[in-house]
Amino acid sequence: MQPAAVPTDRNSDIASAVVATMRQLGVLGLPRNYEIFYEALSGSNHELSLAVVSLSNRPTQEDLDHIGRTFFPQHHGPAIVEHAREMVAKELEDIAALLRSERTHIEKYGRILDETSSGLSNRSLLSQDLLQKIAGAMSTATSSTLDHNRQVASTLSEKTAELESVKSKLEEYKRLADTDPLTQIWNRRAFDKEITRIYNSNRGILFNALILADIDRFKDINDRYGHPVGDRIIQIVAEIFQTSIRADMFVARTGGEEFALIVEGASEDATYQIAERIRVLIEQTPFTSSQTGMNYGTVTVSMGICMASEADSPEDLYTKADRALYRSKVNGRNRVTRHSTMAGRAGKGWLLYKKD
DSSP, X not given: OOOOSSOOSOHHHHHHHHHHHXXXXXXXXXXXXXXXXXXXXXXXXXXXXXXXXXXXXXXXXXXXXXXXXXXXXXXXXXXXXXXXXXXHHHHHHHHHHHHHHXXXXXXXXXXXXXXXXXXHHOGGGOOHHHHXXXXXXXXXXXXXXXXXXXXXXXXXXXXXXXXXXXXXXXXXXXXXXXXXXXXXXXXXXXXXXXXXXXXXXXXXXXXXXXXXXXXTTHHHHHHHHOHHHHHHHHHHHHHHXXXXXXXXXXXXXXXSSEEEEEEESOOHHHHHHHHHHHHHHHHHSOOBOTTTOOBOOOOOEEEEEEEGGGOSSHHHHHHHHHHHHHHHHHTTSSOEEEGGGGTTSOOOSOOOOOOO
């Protein structure tokens, strides 16, 4: 684990460093700028830190907004979509103007063909000189038309490439908007869509299960070692989740230290075994600093399971899995609880799942 670039014992230390750095670089005190420098100076996102370090001594707001769109797309969505809309509108207008020009050129070429055809039909007026003039006019018009067509084809190709670029940027934005920037797994936004998808068909209800996980005593970790260490632990736990499941399974970070795993095509027993395997792997993973060798102690997670067939809706599925998770916490943490084993019992009196 990499040590933080600033003191980690108090959030105020980072806040002070952020304000001082922004003032030194002449950066406007906008919330979106503060977010960038806070994340960079806390050391929780290495790529973001490198992007900030590469800025000039007097970064422009455009440079900072580019970083913001890259690492915090969920906050810049409307601007990205609006910019893409303007680009598409401009490219389509250029294409329309090009096609209008092509139509005019073709009509002009057609008139030349009509005139030369009329001249050739009157054989009594034909002469070698007239034929040469007609042939010259036809050659010039044809050559001009071919050149124009080649230019139109080239321009249309460029416009198509530009539109494809806009499409790619929008697709990348969609991916980033559904990705948790700290762990690079799916985020809450993507999870909300995925859990809703389950109840769009009877098959989804019959063949899906939800596992919720929560890192035990995570507040104590943050209080003792600082948020950068806490963030790194979250990243390691996310990596364990992602590398311990099939590629087609859906795993997301749904909150600070909370994770959700949607399992498709597995029985309750098989789903339990998946959760138990992940729980054991996390418990057995050494959480130490690669640079200082400091041991942060054993990290464990509590989990709750609910089959989609046991719930009536996405909200109900989340609530029941959350109750099972809460039961794991109450019973000593570092364990997996099935909702089916606690049917009819009072559960947790609050919900984490809300529609955005």
